[in-house]
Amino acid sequence: MDPVDRITADNSPAKATHILVIDAPGLVVEATRRADAVSVWCDDIRDAELVAPELLIEHFDEALADVDLVWLRLPRSLGALDEYAELISRWCTEQVVMVCAERNKYLNLAMNPVLQAHFQDFHASRGQDKCRALVASGPRRSTITWPRHGIVEIGAQPLDLWWHGATFAAGRIDKGTRVLLEVFDQIPPATTVVDMGCGSGILSALAAHSWPGSTIHALDVSAAAIDSTMRTCTGLDVVTHWSRSLDHLPAASVDIVVTNPPFHRGTAKDSTPAIGLFRQAARLLRDDGELWCVANSHLPWAAHLTRLAGPTAEITRESGYTVTRSVRVRHPR
Template identity: 40%
Template sequence: MTSEFSFDRLRRRPDVEAANLFAVDASDRLILAEAATALAAAGPAEVVVIEDHYGALTLGAAALAGARGIRVHQDALSGELALAANAAEVGLAGGYRSLDLGEELLTSARVVLLQLPRSLSALDEIAAAIARFAAADVTVFAGGRIKHMTPAMNEVLRRHFGDVTASLAAQKSRVLTASTPLTADQVGGNAVASEWPHRAVHADLGLTVCAHGAAFAGTTIDIGTRYLLEFIDRMKPEVQTAIDLGCGTGVLASALARARPALHVTASDQSAAAIASARATAVANGVAGRVTVVRDDALARQPDASAELIVLNPPFHIGSSVHAGIALKLFEDAARVLKPGGELWTVWNTHLGYRPALNRLVGPTHQVGRNTKFTVTVSTRR
């Protein structure tokens, strides 16, 4: 154990950092406190951490409870990179492995620490995987801030575990403890709902959307993306390559590839669930050969001045906080990657007023569409 370990040393980088954004919160501490006895009894490689925001659970379990061989899954690449940076900072870089959600992550796990995702679908996919692959005596300590928790989370866990209890509230946080995983026979009718990815056909658009639990909007097509789809034919003509930045389930990437048979599209997102969904969506729409899906922190893997066309429906939340920082980061990276004369097509909630930032960061920006909620702009790289 590392007695000198301090949560105060942890940072969010490469995610956006600001005075009102934190790398650790009370729910991290409460999860570790509720799991302390179980962590002390766990052997090497019996502890799994899921959806650790920036490393507090993983590094806390290693430093304060002596857990070794921790296996970790974080949907957000920014969280994975922050954990790596924080682990190096506190001298615990060799104490864990990052893995996809699945059998390798969970086999023989007896203690699972989980930051509850906001999405019930994400929780369902996680809980189903734990119940399927972890040890029969596994205990899940799933915590979060009370303002983000709902009774429906208990019900999702009860689909997959025979025993679910709730802790007392502490510092506006609470922990749900789940044990006695149900077998496939016991899950019964819930088994079909817990098979991922889900799939939906949108006949009006001629698109099939596939989605894993943590993918934004699931198998629906959010209204901002729907609006941007109306402008596909007007986007920079005769380009050979394009990027769907923050691709989510890959709707824009697959739609572009279907509309332009000569086009190759790179679909990029930091979410593991998003890239798995986007790959499945490309296959379902017959364009997998022309859509390359990559997990990336913004466009870090793309060379400068290499793209002719980028499409973007930027998020305006960082976790549970409304914050413009993530959109500005995406605009900056798009500017770096666009060739001179290349175009960035963006849809955004009109009240956010992104046009001055796009003018400043990318280049001359003009409005090409506006409805009651959204604005679509095209920015041309200087």
């Protein structure tokens, strides 16, 4: 266990009937020591891969009615915290205690009213190893309000956009995606498209509308993103993948890859996932296939894209974001 896991466990009852562990795979072993029943929810597939499959749950529902202790690694997003607190308040026993923690530098006072909206009693622990736990009890039996949806405009076309609290850019078109949308009509028509890091499904939906009859593969490590994309793209030929890779797709089988790659994992900056996406794109793209990428202009992606995918050109630069096009060039063996 890391310091965040330890302060979570240290501020919890010694025994419980049923522990629900959320986004904290490092606490699963300790949970099995303290409770007869353990359930685990991981939004990130990379966390889920660390947990025994039989412990993982796919939904928050009445199966959690006897959960009396919840351990949660505090998310960055207040929306994600609100959704988790809402679900716990709605489905778990009236005796449930929710203990959530993070390093002090990632805590903010806005988290307090979010928890207080769903629980009658709330307090913060003392600091420990530069971490702190927030403890809530007395669920208010919240009404379920997540996921949410609303109409956004992509080009001249309205889109019914769905999102969860943990979905990137929940409920809006982020600046990077908006810059890519402005040049989307420059992308050549395609029959097989991959949206890497699909978020709420904006690019997948636009690709499906732009190229009727094409197949769109939407990939994300976040379960919230995948469910959001499925809802946003209802009725469209979009196949979703809760996964870190598309290794099951054949090499050189894709015409176009679009991506707004992440450069964070949780609270930490991390370029590894983005570079991994570029490697996957290079494997999937056919000869002369194109990778369209939008990213913060200060990030050094162009060199990586040229090395991994092929010749890379800047298409536009606006509002601190740059769109590039990389053309896959395969060398004959």
